[in-house]
Amino acid sequence: MNKLRAIQLFVRLAELGSFTRVAEQLNTSKSVISKEVSRLEEDLGVRLLHRTTRNVQLTHAGEGYLQRAREILAQLEAADSFVQDLQQAPRGRLKINAPMALGITELSRMFADFMRAYPDIELDIHLGDEDVDLVEQGFDLGFRASSQPLDLAYVGRPLTRFGYHVCAAPQYLQQHEPIVSVDDLRSHNCFEYSYFKGKNVWPLDDGVRIGGTLRVNSVIFMLTAIKSGLGLGLVPEFLCREALASGELVEVLPDARKPELTLYALYPARHFVPARVLQCIDFLEAWFLRQR
Template sequence: MDRLLTLEVFRRVVECNGFSAAARDLGVSNAAVSKAVKDLEARLGVQLIVRTTRSLNLTDAGAAYYQQACAVLDALAEADEQVRAEATSPRGRLKVSAPMSMGLTTLSDALPDFCRQYPDILLDLHMSDEVLDLVNGGFDLAIRGGLLQDSSLKARKLLDLDRIVCAAPSYLEARGHPASPQDLSAHDALVFAGSDAPETWPLFSADGMQAVSVKPRLRINNSIALKAAAMQGLGLALLPNVYVREEIASGALVDAVPGWRGEAQALYAVYPEQREVSRKVRVFLDFLVEHFRTLQA
């Protein structure tokens, strides 16, 4: 007999206080119930039930095993119920890690739509520029840019990030427009302190690549704060296009070196492999892919 079915038989014998009553409850023969318990005791090498003509009592080992068997069967029943519930409507807590700037801009604008679409999912967003341990931190998913170092995680590409050298019109009017990337070295630079080499800007065009050394006027480890400083006319900033699309379109910021872009970087959704089976993770992945697709349109 299947081990889980054997556990269920044992449980019913205890709770029905008899082999015959358990057999009637399960819809099987008395002999089948008796054999299941006998086989279980033989496999464990210990007596679980003391049976007389008038009573049924658990041994100490039987009482302990009964509690453990109930815990296993109840956990399995709960897991089955959760899967059945998710089949109709994904639900539960979804813990997500995202970079601070991304969380404050493109994600914060989009997430209310996700919450309205899936009201039974509790979205728990943690915004941090630190690379967190997803498994030990209990995260279902993280949004990360750059090269992926952890091969134990699965990844789904969301976006190719371009970087644009931006400046406010007032700054360019006062300091002049750079004619080439090398001219940037004579300008005030607003640099991202979280970069491996914040004072070197590799720029690319159809003609090749130039690595430009810039003179920092301000160092900040947050792209949104850099954008704010650039809009105040403090200097030039190399910023991801998704953070400055609206400002470039409105003219609040200007592409200071047209035709040249910073090193491209991909943005990914990463998640532990075991989370892939969760429907709440799958629907959130699909939502992210569609959201970032519209940003590239």
Template sequence: MDRLRALAVFRQVVELGSFAKAARHLRLSPAAVSKNIGELEAHLAVRLFNRTTRRMSLTEAGRLYHERVVRILDDLEEADSALGPLQQRPSGLLRVSAPMTTTLFALSRAIPEFLERYPEITLDLRMDDRRVDVVEEGFDIALRGSDRLENSSLIARKLLTLRHAVCCAPVYLEQSGRPIHPQDLRSHNCVQFTLSDHADEWSFHNNGETVNVPVNGRYKVGSSLAVRDALRAGFGISLIPRLYVEEDLATGRLVSVLDDWSPVETTLYAVYPSNRHVQAKLRAFLDFAIETFGRLEEGGKPATPPQNC
């Protein structure tokens, strides 16, 4: 048994959730993957997976072993890379997935600076608000906004906190009245951003009190810019990141309500597979993203995106 290969195969089976996916990722036959796992289980004298014809899951021993194996393999890769990090220049194709609206507001105008800084990197930036499968779809890194980050095998680095506001056009308040308490939103036409973790229920905090409000309305849409357009037109009220409406609030085109209440915050993370954390091109982009979003969180103004996206 090639023990190092067997450990790498075991890790991929766990992180991709199937023998078939691991075989495709490693460019091995399914039989070779099964053979490696079988030999590893025989060597350890424990069963690592519970397997049926329909599903697969880790045993308790498999879960504990996976935690150790990940650290060992990452340490080995880092040791290899440590032999010459100063001579290693970021280069090659870098595939990045990022949410469209956040990228347009806060990152896209800085991308030429990144490419000038690292002339040997070719960037494939896919702007897509859906939650991609980083490993399965072959991305090096993804930017992902979430109220809560799910447990996974991915490494996550915080980039930015997106603070929200409940806002609408002045004409909407004239027609529908101003909500005084979060529960008042039950009777309002709420424009819902369907890709949010809080699309159907908005949470608010005030002096230790937490209020969760189910919301509904006539318009549900998977774009924050489309939500903003609806608000500008006076069609409803919504919970939206302040980053996207800062100028509208400053000019009075939109007004915020329930200012005594703190709505949910969304954190923007950079997530990437743990076995890629030492790649020079990935490190270069991660450092650049931390720098760019850090300037924004410190009070820098976002770039103005195109009006029609």
């Protein structure tokens, strides 16, 4: 038995309350979880959990062990960070979460530079636009674009600000009615981004309810559709900058009032923040300053 892993599994299990979910979250089979936790119980000679087919609940012994196990794992992590931070060049693994669109544009260039600067740091980058809990999923760092301040459980550092543009292909604009006011959008094919907070109301001036033939959870996908001349989209600046410069896309309603978002780097407010995380954030801040 790998006792340390068994303990980690037990803690996870206590949090999620289900063998199946732990297995899913760790991309392994539930038999592994079951066997390892059973072995831990056997090793201790104590039942830590009551199992039923519907849920798992801690025994009294399990509750006591959980509390101590958490502490021990935290201390071990701190010990590891301690020795790693003594090294001159930071090393270790950084698990990072970022929005898809941002990840494959700005951040891909940024992290290429980062890897050059810190060749001993392993990056584990998860791109996705679903809401994730950084702590629960073990992320060291996350990127969020927001117009409001952020969750207090995290430390957030503003990196840069960016806006949106309403974009269309020149071809589309030729073939359709001209757009001179925000209200004209109502009669156009405006694409909707599924995760967009305003849903089908674009925050132009006082807001305009739009409609169209495409609703998709990827701005990249949407951008391709726009470039093909199929419709209009509200696209983050960093995504359309190139296409606007080259003339492949044209900005519509450049003078309409549009919101500005701030891009934050977030990290869990732990007791011991590993040096590599802080170092990475310093790098981020410097990098984005240089870009402007």
